Amino acid sequence: MSRFEIKAQPLTTEAFGPFGDVLDCAGDPDKIINAGLCGRYHDLAQLDFGDGRAGVSLFKAEPRSLPYTLDLLERHPQGSQCFVPMSEHPFLAIVAPDEGGKPGTPQAFLTVPGQAINLHRGTWHGVLTPLHALGLFAVIDRIGDGANLEEVHLNPSYTVSSG
Secondary structure, eight states, X not given: OOSEEEEEEEOOHHHHTTTEEEEOOOSSOSEEETTTTEEEOOOOOOOOOTTSEEEEEEEEEOOOOSSEEEEXXXXXXXXXXXXXXXXXXXXXEEEEXXXXXXXXXXXXXXXXXXXXXXXXXXXXXOOOEESSSOEEEEEEEEESSSOOOEEEEEEEEXXXXXX
């Protein structure tokens, strides 16, 4: 049984801001394009790839459910990582502040359909966690030489429950 519990909260720009960017179509678009038939929400993520280049990959992740056991956090010190779901299903976004090179207390966020996230470079985060069906995601992240993955196994683990 897990020793710590965290409650997932709704994903908002304000709450998620210290860890990354929320991408969605909230509010009015920045521009109307394509003969008035398309709204453009411009430059929503701070992509940061250090000395590498941007790459787009597709990830297929097994669905999970709540309560969820969080026992692994990771980070990418060489670049940001953007997760764009290719379905209308929510997913769980787990992040933690850095405390002297180790993850601090995690926070969990529940997305709603139409939201994506971009994790800032070096942000501790949980693994890709779709909640309802096989998760298909477009992932924009750093491609380049050098180690770009740090993992920490959590002992004791956390239980993430719905808010």
